[in-house]
Amino acid sequence: MxxxxxxxxxxxxxxxxxxxxxxxxxxxxxxRIPAALxxxxxxxxxxxxxxxxxxxxxxxxxxxxxxMPRFVRFLQDKLTIKKNPEVVVTDLRFGTIPVRLFQPKASTSSPRRGILFYHGGGAVFGSLDSYHNLCSFLARETDSVVLSVGYRLLPEHHYPVIFTDCLNASIHFLKALKTYGVDPSKVVACGESVGGGMVALIMQALVGRTDLPQIRAQVLIYPMVQAINFQLPSFQQNQNVPFLPLDFMITCACKYLAIDLSWKEAMLKGACIPPGFWKKYRKWLSSDNLPRRFRSKVQQPETLAPFNEAAYLETKHIFDVENAPIIADDEVIAQLPEAFLVSCEMDILRDDTLLYKKRLEDQGVRVTWYHVEDGFHGCVVLFDKKFFSFPCSVSLAHAVVSYIKGI
CATH class of the missing domain: 1.10.287 (Helix Hairpins)
Structure with a gap:
């Protein structure tokens, strides 16, 4: 033995x-490793x-x-968390939702700016720990109180858990700003990847809420704002570029929305999109709305497969505004706060950002756009990872800080 x-x-x-x-x-x-990387x-x-x-x-x-997701998150969380002596960190719970509060240690005579932060990870990865250093950096560099939301993830939790967790935590924080020493007129919502999509959704959900302080600005770092049109140029160009290849992205979307993976092909080809829907919303979802330099002649034009009613019935919640903030009504979009939008050239979600930028601008929302030519999906969280950091990671983190400090 x-x-x-x-x-x-x-x-x-x-x-x-x-x-x-x-x-x-x-x-x-x-x-595929892009040449510009x-x-x-x-x-x-x-x-x-x-x-x-x-x-x-x-x-x-x-x-x-x-x-598998729990194991990868375990490894992510074991990465060294840098203790910043200039920032006080407190773990809290808003009901069942874990949150982490970052407060600059230096005393101040006036209330500080507040930042609501929603991490990325495709509803599978990411956590309070894996985004700890980024939130600590934002708190220190912008002299702000940062609240990071630890929403529940796959595989245990599905739609609409991320949205409801983020929304409920945000409302709780907004109602208690004085408790945390935050100026109600200087609150910023910030998110990365799926967290950027949450920023878009939450800003729309809070439109018209007179019982809460108004969010001053929104920061969306390569957000996911739709899961309808998978034929955009960036999906074709970057479909095999880490760290968000197309197959992994649509798998995460299906699992979160409880869509059987057998419908992935129909979603990719647009067979689940009703002709009437595409006729109505093409003006917001089509690559025709992208700046010319992002519409390469190499990519295939958008051609929807014949409509499959069974596919539509199994996937129809992708057309809900709660999953596609880009198709919200004009009246809602027009009331949103000013935005800082980040896109990365080598990111599958690049065109999502560009389409949402146009959507906001068309309704008179002030937009500051920051495009990272050598950037890739997930790069911002690597800003302090030494050997695994990249120039684009550092420049992007500082660009976000610069924008927030200017508010």
Missing amino acids: AVLWLLLLAALPIFFLGVFLQAVWEHWRTT QHPARFRALHCILLYAMAVGNIFEKLRICS
């Missing part, structure tokens, strides 16, 4: 080495590590040890 255990222990490193080599092979087989070797290494973590997580899931 002892010999058997020794053999098993000796085999484990070989097994995990094989899993890692498989992850490396998967990276080289499926991944700085430090491609660093980028490849980081992506291989992520693929390896997901592969090990899938093994653990099959062994019923834990789910």
